[in-house]
Amino acid sequence: SQTIHQWPATLVQPVGSPLSLECTVEGTSNPNLYWYRQAAGRGLQLLFYSVGIGQISSEVPQNLSASRPQDRQFILSSKKLLLSDSGFYLCAWSVTGTGGGTQYFGPGTRLLVL
Amino acid sequence: KNQVEQSPQSLIILEGKNCTLQCNYTVSPFSNLRWYKQDTGRGPVSLTIMTFSENTKSNGRYTATLDADTKQSSLHITASQLSDSASYICVVSASGGSNYKLTFGKGTLLTVNP
Numbered sequence: 001s002q003t004i005h006q007w008p009a010t011l012v013q014p015v016g017s018p019l020s021l022e023c024t025v026e027g028t029s030n031p032n033l034y035w036y037r038q039a040a041g042r043g044l045q046l047l048f049y050s051v052g053i054g055q056i057s058s059e060v061p062q063n064l065s066a067s068r069p070q071d072r073q074f075i076l077s078s079k080k081l082l083l084s085d086s087g088f089y090l091c092a093w094s095v096t097g098t099g100g101g102t103q104y105f106g107p108g109t110r111l112l113v114l
Numbered sequence: 115k116n117q118v119e120q121s122p123q124s125l126i127i128l129e130g131k132n133c134t135l136q137c138n139y140t141v142s143p144f145s146n147l148r149w150y151k152q153d154t155g156r157g158p159v160s161l162t163i164m165t166f167s168e169n170t171k172s173n174g175r176y177t178a179t180l181d182a183d184t185k186q187s188s189l190h191i192t193a194s195q196l197s198d199s200a201s202y203i204c205v206v207s208a209s210g211g212s213n214y215k216l217t218f219g220k221g222t223l224l225t226v227n228p
Binding site: 046105 | 118148155156157158159160163203215216218219220221
């Protein structure tokens with residue numbers, strides 16, 4: 001069966017510090033991968049998606065970046081965090097070639113920027 | 115612009131009671147609609163998925179309906195349990211174009227009290 005992992009679960013970082021969140025998927029090959037942010041009282045916002053290694057599409061301009069160094073690894077990064085980067089970050093995967101198919105979400109990382 | 119509106123924003127019911135959550139969407143062209151359940155601090159989990167030709171889908175005590183003509187969906191929860199306390203998110207997928215983007219509602223926060 002497929003599983004998706006995210007870490008860390010919780011992170012408190014000062015403004016201006018770097019960020020690296022990691023997501024890995026097990027039990028499937030060549031998945032589509034996604035990074036979302038969920039702010040309090042708001043819906044999920046798609047940040048990045050990837051259909052393959054090294055292929056990243058950005059949905060919103062921001063100081064975040066994403067990378068996919070391996071087939072089942074997706075990393076969300078920032079060089080300098082802003083207060084507005086606080087939120088709940090979710091990684092998700094879907095079966096390749098099914099962009100509108102069911103997305104399976106990880107447990108999330110709660111980020112607080114102070 | 116594709117949008118998904120959910121109502122009510124929040125709902126409190128007593129254990130054992132039934133409830134119905136609403137979702138209106140303007141996503142076009144429509145591909146499918148999903149309801150997700152998101153426990154506090156966790157990633158969303160898919161409950162049901164319906165395509166254009168389906169007007170009802172059940173998953174245990176959860177029953178979703180879809181009216182593609184009026185672009186409305188509902189999620190009915192029967193004999194609620196304390197574990198049903200969560201946010202319920204309506205997600206609509208458009209066909210064609212960029213298939214990797216889903217339109218998320220902001221969710222309905224359901225609280226089931228003993």
